[in-house]
Amino acid sequence: MTSASTPQGLARFxxxxEHAALAALHEVCASTAWARRLLAGRPYTTAGDLYAAADAATSVLTAADLDEAMAGHPPIGGPRPGDPASAREQSGMASAxxxxxxxxxxxxxxxxxxFGHVFLVCATGRTGEQMRDAARERIGNTPERERETVRTELGRINRIRLARLVEADRRPRPL
Structure with a gap:
């Protein structure tokens, strides 16, 4: 149940x-299992409730679910044309x-x-050098350790993208 204190973007979400909410969640994370878990938890009263549900959903993703989520991310330094979220998140590479x-x-x-998948890092706010250094460091990880690092990075990316989704309606609308 939503209340007057529920942020407008969250109330809209x-x-x-269902199909529109699922599409919005897929823009945040390409994992169908993740999106379905968040969809099942609606309505959310606060953004914090949504973030907690997202973290819980990320923590239980299977290897196949993680693969599906990573497939939705382009490589660092190569955002897909027409993908403003990745371009914005990877802006630290633009001036590299x-x-x-x-x-x-x-x-x-x-x-x-x-590792058999794209290098996934929460690139928001990182410079090109910081992303390179993270890749250098993580390439030495074991596959098991890297899988958990990927899960953590995916959770960070999802939170940033969810915040944009929740706050999307805070801008004044044209009349």
């Missing part, structure tokens, strides 16, 4: 038709030198060869 971009491409390829 709570009453979306050609040398740094080439190094990140090599690291992405080496990482994908070792």
């Amino acid at each position: 709570n009453v979306l038709e 030198s050609d040398r740094l971009k080439a190094e990140m491409l090599e690291l992405n390829l080496a990482y994908q060869e070792k």
